[in-house]
Amino acid sequence: MAALTDAAARGCVKLPDGRAIDYEIRFSTRARSARLRVGAREGLVVVVPAGLRREKVQQLVSGKADWIAARLAEFDTVRHLIHPPVGARPQAFDLPALAESWRVEYRETRRSTVGATTDQPGRIVVYGAVSDVEACHAALRRWLARHATKALPPWLERVAAQCGHTPTDISIKNQRTRWGSCAPSGRISLNCKLLFLPRELVRYVMVHEICHLLEANHSGHFWAHVRGLDSSADAHHGRMRDAWKLVPGWAQRGSGLAL
Ligand SMILES: [Zn+2]
Numbered sequence: 593m594a595a596l597t598d599a600a601a602r603g604c605v606k607l608p609d610g611r612a613i614d615y616e617i618r619f620s621t622r623a624r625s626a627r628l629r630v631g632a633r634e635g636l637v638v639v640v641p642a643g644l645r646r647e648k649v650q651q652l653v654s655g656k657a658d659w660i661a662a663r664l665a666e667f668d669t670v671r672h673l674i675h676p677p678v679g680a681r682p683q684a685f686d687l688p689a690l691a692e693s694w695r696v697e698y699r700e701t702r703r704s705t706v707g708a709t710t711d712q713p714g715r716i717v718v719y720g721a722v723s724d725v726e727a728c729h730a731a732l733r734r735w736l737a738r739h740a741t742k743a744l745p746p747w748l749e750r751v752a753a754q755c756g757h758t759p760t761d762i763s764i765k766n767q768r769t770r771w772g773s774c775a776p777s778g779r780i781s782l783n784c785k786l787l788f789l790p791r792e793l794v795r796y797v798m799v800h801e802i803c804h805l806l807e808a809n810h811s812g813h814f815w816a817h818v819r820g821l822d823s824s825a826d827a828h829h830g831r832m833r834d835a836w837k838l839v840p841g842w843a844q845r846g847s848g849l850a851l
Contacts, residue, residue, distance in 0.1 A: 601616075601617045601619075601646070602614060602615065602616055602617065602680075602725075603615050603617055603638070603646070603649060603650055603653065604723055605636075605650075605653045605654055605657060605660065606654070606657070606700075607657050607660060607661045607664075608657055608658060608661060609661065610699065611661075611697055611698065612698045612699075612700060612722055612723070613635075613636055613660065613664065613683075614635065614636070614680045614681055614725070615635065615636035615637065615638055615653060616635070616636070616637045616638070616680075617638050617640060617646075617649055618637060618638070618639045618640070619640060619641070619642040619643070619644070620639050620640070620641065620642060621641075621642045623639050623640060623641045623642075624641060625641070626638060626639065626640045626641070626644070626649070626652050627639045627640075628653065628656055628659070628660070630660065630663035630664060630666075635680055635683075636660060636664075638652070638653055640652070664683075680725070681696070681698060681718075681722075681725055681728045681729070681842070682696055682732070682840060682842055683695065683696055684696060685788075685840055686788075687739075687787040687788060688787075688788065688789065688790050688791070688838075689743075689786060689787045689788070689789055689790070689791055689794045690743055690787060691791075692714070693714060694714055694715070694716055695714060695715050695716070696715075696716045696717075696718060696732070697715065697716070697717050697718070698717075698718050698719075698722040698728065699717055699718070699719045699722065700719075700720075700721070700722050700723065701719050701720055703719065703720035703721060704720070704721055705720050705721065705727070706718060706719070706720040706721055706722060706724060706727040706728055706730070706731040707719055707720055707731055708728075708731040708732055708734065708735040709735075710735075716732070716735060718731055718732065728842075729842040729843075732842055732843070733766055733842070733843055736766070736784050736785070736787065736843055737764060737765070737766050737784045739784070739787065740764045740782070740784030740786070740787055741764045741784070743787065744762075744764055744782050744784070744786065744787075744794075745762045745764065747794070747798070748762055748780065748782065748798050748802075749762070751795060751798040751799060751802065752798075752802050754821075755799065755802045755803075755821050757802050757803075757805045757806065758805075759774070759778055759779060759780040759801075759802070759805065760777055760778035760779055761777070761778070761779040761780075762779070762780055762781075762782070763779060763780075763781045763782075764781070764782055764783075764784050765781050765782075765783060765784065766783065766784050766785065767781070767783045770783060771783045771785075771786060771797050771832065771835070772786075772797050772798070772800065772801040773801065773804075774801045774802075774804035774805060774808070776808060778805060780798075780801045780802070780804075780805075782797070782798070782801070785836075785839045785843055785844075788838045788839045788840070788843065789835055789838055792824070792828060793828055793831060793832060793835060795822070796822055796824075796825065796828035796829070796832070797832070799818060799821045799822045799825070800818055800829075802821070803817040803818045803821065
């Protein structure tokens with residue numbers, strides 16, 4: 593049974609290997625002593641008696657760093673399948689569009705800002721003032737935009753060549769409300785969050801925008817072009833309605849993305 597929760601707060605603990613792990617503190621009127629648990633879905637949760645001072649909680653959790661590291665190692669194999677709780681820094685995520693899995697490490701350094709860099713295949717290091725969760729999310733969003741800027745334009749060019757229509761220019765953005773757009777000038781813009789979607793949906797979005805080069809509307813002519821280039825266009829279009837749910841909270845800027 594879950595303990596009656598009076599209030600929740602967040603803390604951060606450094607593990608022996610240098611990783612910084614966020615945890616949730618639940619103050620409970622029923623708890624007589626502190627309890628730690630690590631769940632695949634909720635991450636590290638510390639339940640403590642209501643009224644216990646935050647410094648005391650931090651001390652308790654720091655004393656359990658080895659235990660936490662061992663529990664987290666057990667979850668390493670499954671954690672990337674599950675979205676972290678809202679407000680936490682992601683420890684891992686998948687990019688189905690590219691068939692890639694990424695682990696994220698956080699390193700506190702003296703910088704006042706936060707940056708993110710790829711230091712080895714499959715690993716991103718977020719460094720700087722990493723106790724600022726929102727700054728970590730922003731750094732990861734900038735990383736995502738850079739990654740998409742490398743991956744999506746060549747892909748769009750290949751699809752455009754298959755379709756026989758070429759955009760005049762390609763740009764990758766982190767739009768709040770659109771998966772993609774096509775300007776009257778012939779420039780196609782794609783959302784970097786497409787990387788969280790399965791490949792067939794990314795291709796559908798590309799085909800959709802390429803068809804806007806021919807028809808700047810959603811008329812019957814437009815859909816005829818789309819269906820001619822993607823035989824599952826209607827099914828894909830239907831799946832796009834909920835596709836924003838595939839985007840983890842840290843990457844999300846606004847909800848509900850259109851075409
Ligand atoms: Zn459209």
